[in-house]
Every structure is written in structure tokens, then in C-alpha cells.
Amino acid sequence: MDLLVVEPLETEVMQWLESRHAVRFAPELAFEPRALRQALYNVRAIIVPPSCAIDAQALHYAPVLRAVGRASAGAENIDLDACARNGVEVVRSLTASAQAEAEFMIGALLSMLRRVPVVGSDGMLVGRELGAATVGLVGMPPAARSMSQLLGAFGSKVVGYDPSLHASDSVWERWRVRPMGLRELLETCDAVCVQLAYFSRYQGLLGDRFLPFCKPNQVIVSTAHSALFDEKALAAVLSSGRVAAAWFDSMEPGALDSGRPLAGITTLQITPRVASTTRESRLRSAWAVARRIDELLAAAPQPQRDFRPTDPSVPADLADGPVSP
Incomplete structure (x- = not known):
């Protein structure tokens, strides 16, 4: 078959x-x-x-x-x-899901910036506009290019961080994203989109070392593996209100169970991996x-090794090639 x-x-x-x-x-x-x-x-x-x-x-x-x-x-x-x-x-x-993931993140940003109000200069609780925001992209997969194009249409400023890309790499200029260190990005941005490919060395990357420095009232959207975040550090910035809201398009099973750091946090929204799935x-x-x-x-099928039953009267040669006489 x-x-x-x-x-x-x-x-x-x-x-x-x-x-x-x-x-x-x-x-x-x-x-x-x-x-x-x-x-x-x-x-x-x-x-x-x-x-x-x-x-x-x-x-x-x-x-x-x-x-x-x-x-x-x-x-x-x-x-x-x-x-x-x-x-x-x-x-x-x-690349097939890049546009779908970018549209999902744009929708999530629009929703959180309006749905989670902040205190304006006049003391009123108001929403925010995406066009007035600086948006940070953590990770530069194909979806980041679509994100940069869509955010540019809104008038947003776009900065990015990817540990696998040097600041001099041409992709930054081609995709119109300004490279920035991770801490500086978190301190600067009104909204952050995390789409970094997960490797075990990145486990807990977004933890106590960086999350406490998030710009106040920042919103975070993540389509990446949730293990990039340290649960305790994420819970701390959400509970304190420093991060106004977060939207994850997947979460480790059991992460919201009673007794876990993220249990009961109302400003955290989870969807079941729908970002990349469209018709x-x-x-x-x-x-x-x-x-x-x-x-x-x-293509021509790869040649299969011949099966040769062992003959007790003939000594077997374990090396590749014909049986030794």
C-alpha cells in the first residue's frame, strides 16, 4: 500500500x-x-x-x-x-497557517485592549486602540511576517525578539520589525505576541527574570508552548495587575487546577489551539x-536489504556484503 x-x-x-x-x-x-x-x-x-x-x-x-x-x-x-x-x-x-495565526493574534489584541480597561488621564476607565500601541513579537516564525503587515495597517509600532536571529539579520529589515532585547521589549511594549518555537532550553524563559519588568497594563497573546512561561511568575504579574490580561491558545493540562498558581485568575483566557485552524x-x-x-x-523506492537465513554450516560475516566463504 x-x-x-x-x-x-x-x-x-x-x-x-x-x-x-x-x-x-x-x-x-x-x-x-x-x-x-x-x-x-x-x-x-x-x-x-x-x-x-x-x-x-x-x-x-x-x-x-x-x-x-x-x-x-x-x-x-x-x-x-x-x-x-x-x-x-x-x-x-x-507557512500554511501563518495568516490564520496572525489574524487570531490581531483579534485577541483588539479584544483585550478594549475589553480590559485602563485608567485614563481624566480618571475614567477606558479601552485602548491597537493603532496607538507598540507591539512586541517574541519569536519570528512565518506568522510574524503576516503580523507585521497587519499591524502596520493599523499604524502600530512593531518590535521583535528571537534568540535564534542576530540583530544584523536581514529578516528584521525585510519584515519591518525592529530587533530588541527581551527585557527592553517587555519594558517598552503595550502588547506582546509570543510565538517562539519551543525547545527544552527555553523552558521558563518568561519567568522571574523578565516578567516583573513588563510595562504596566500590558496584554499578552501566546500561540507558543505554555512551558515558555513560568507559572508562578505569570500568576504574579496577572494577579498584581501589572499584566492587564493574557490569552493563551493552549495550556499545559492541569495548569488551571486547584492549587496551581494560575487557578482562579480571571484575566487569563485559554482557547484550545484554534489559532492555526481555519478552513x-x-x-x-x-x-x-x-x-x-x-x-x-x-520517486524510485529505496532498495531493501536482502534477507539471508543463517546456514549453520556457513560462517556468517557480520559486515555488509556477501557471506564469507
Whole structure:
């Protein structure tokens, strides 16, 4: 079998794939890990939803697998290192959801700046305009480019920080974002959008070292992994009102349970990873993944090692190549 599709795709994409390859559509395998592993034996490519784990154990059952595709944003369910070791390409679109994520963050900023009032110079509680705000982008993924364009249309000032980009990198100028250190960004900005790719070395990056220096009445939107934030430090700035409101598009399970630092904080809003999911972004992503998998399947298959049973009368040579006489 050429392709196993576990994640539902748009009808036109499925029809296109079925016209070119032997395809099995089996969404029920998303909830049956054992059956999924058993189904991988003769599969050359698979498209999986976030609920399916493709790790070293799963790859052990997939001797001819060449590609793992994911149309949904992210890849937390795929062991990238294990795939690389086994010569399996991970296929996903890094740009398909950029516009959707940018629009989500703009909507969240508009909502919080108006919904959470501040005290004006005349003593009245009033909302704020996005066009008058300085907005900081923490992380410079493809969505940051769309964010800069949309914020520019509002008239906002845009600054940014990314630990993987030097201040002299041309991307800052091309995307019209002024580079800035993280502490200076937090001290300067009226609103902050966090979209930094998560690595374990960034765990708790936004914690006691930086969050206490946030500009008063700042609002924060995050589409990044919540582990970038230290729970206690985030709870402290929200409870004190230094950060007026925060909107996270995902949160570690149990983070809001009783006894945890963020429990009961009314100025914290959580949505279940909807930023990157729109009809348009899913269609763009599905086509990008489908076309790349089609290219891989159309290529000549990789030669498989010959199976040679051990003959007790012939000494085996453990090195590659023919059996020693």
C-alpha cells in the first residue's frame, strides 16, 4: 500500500491522492495505537492527526515507510530524531497557517485592549486602540511576517525578539520589525505576541527574570508552548495587575487546577489551539503535504536489504556484503 491516511483531509485532496496512489483512509486508527502499528508494515507514507504518536516504537513496525505527513499545525506527536535515524521524511507546511495565526493574534489584541480597561488621564476607565500601541513579537516564525503587515495597517509600532536571529539579520529589515532585547521589549511594549518555537532550553524563559519588568497594563497573546512561561511568575504579574490580561491558545493540562498558581485568575483566557485552524489554512496545508508525499512516492523506492537465513554450516560475516566463504 502506498499511503495510509488517518487524518481527515478535504475531499478534493483525497480524490487527487486516490487518483495517483493506492490509498487507505482509516481515521479510526487514531484511537487504536496497536492497530495503527500493525497497519504500518507495508505502508510507504502516512498522514496522521495530532493524536497519533509516530515514535521509535511505531517506526519499528514500518520497514518501508518513507514519509510521515501532518496537515495540522505542529509536530509534537512525531519523534523527529527517530524519523531522521530511520530515513523517514517528516512532511508538514510551515507557512500554511501563518495568516490564520496572525489574524487570531490581531483579534485577541483588539479584544483585550478594549475589553480590559485602563485608567485614563481624566480618571475614567477606558479601552485602548491597537493603532496607538507598540507591539512586541517574541519569536519570528512565518506568522510574524503576516503580523507585521497587519499591524502596520493599523499604524502600530512593531518590535521583535528571537534568540535564534542576530540583530544584523536581514529578516528584521525585510519584515519591518525592529530587533530588541527581551527585557527592553517587555519594558517598552503595550502588547506582546509570543510565538517562539519551543525547545527544552527555553523552558521558563518568561519567568522571574523578565516578567516583573513588563510595562504596566500590558496584554499578552501566546500561540507558543505554555512551558515558555513560568507559572508562578505569570500568576504574579496577572494577579498584581501589572499584566492587564493574557490569552493563551493552549495550556499545559492541569495548569488551571486547584492549587496551581494560575487557578482562579480571571484575566487569563485559554482557547484550545484554534489559532492555526481555519478552513483556508487546512486546505493550504493539506495540499502542501499531499504534493510533497506524491513526489516522494513517485520517486524510485529505496532498495531493501536482502534477507539471508543463517546456514549453520556457513560462517556468517557480520559486515555488509556477501557471506564469507
